[in-house]
Structures are given as C-alpha cells and as structure tokens.
Amino acid sequence: QVQLVESGGGLVQAGDSLRLSCAASGRTSNLYNMGWFRQAPGKEREFVAGITWSVGIPYYSDSVKGRFTISRDNAKNAVYLQLNSLKPEDTAVYYCAAGRSLFSRKTSDFDSWGQGTQVTVSS
Secondary structure (H helix, E strand, O other), rough: EEEEEOOOOOOOOOOEEEEEEEEEEHHHHHHOOOEEEEOOOOOEEEEEEEEOOOOOEEEEEOOOOEEEEEEEOOOOOOOEEEEEOOOHHOEEEEEEEEEEOOOOHHHHHHHOOOEEEEEEEEE
C-alpha cells in the first residue's frame, strides 16, 4: 500500500498561482500512474491531471489544460501540481491519488488516496 500526503493549498485571489505537492511513502515500487482530482462542495470528485510514473507523460482535463501543470520527481517520490491563472471555479479540495491504470481518469482506477488539501480562489 502507498501512503500519500498533500500540501500547498490555501486561499488566493483569482489570477494567482499555487503549487500543490504530494509525498508518497510505503510501497512506492508499485507506483504506475499518479493523478490529481478535486471535489467541490455538493459535486462529484473529478479528474484534474495525471502523469505516468516511470516515463512522466502528463495528461489533463479540458478545464485545466493550459493553466495547470503536473510533474513528478521519482527520486523524491513526489508529484506536483502547479496551478496558474486560478479561477473561483477552481475552488475545491484537491486529492492526490495513485493507481495502476496508465492514463486513467476514473476514480475507480486509483486505489490510494491522500487526505486532500483545500484550494479556495476568491473573485
């Protein structure tokens, strides 16, 4: 099992930037695909961005493409999400997740989850 801990959330204004971090521990040799999801109040958890662990190929949801950047550092067992040009509709709890299905966007394909970090964007 892999343990994931997110950090870096906060309260910012529209147009600002944030960088979220996710530290992985435990059976990190089992990491294949990493993802960031978010969940706003009253809404379902949705895919934001993902990256393949070994080669580092990123993929994004249409709503964040061009504004958010996912990256990983294999040596540090860490995944990052750079959030630029933030909008009020980006407000949500952001979760880091690990799974075995490459390029998946489905929550059911990710079996390890962090506790989440709150991102709040004011207008």
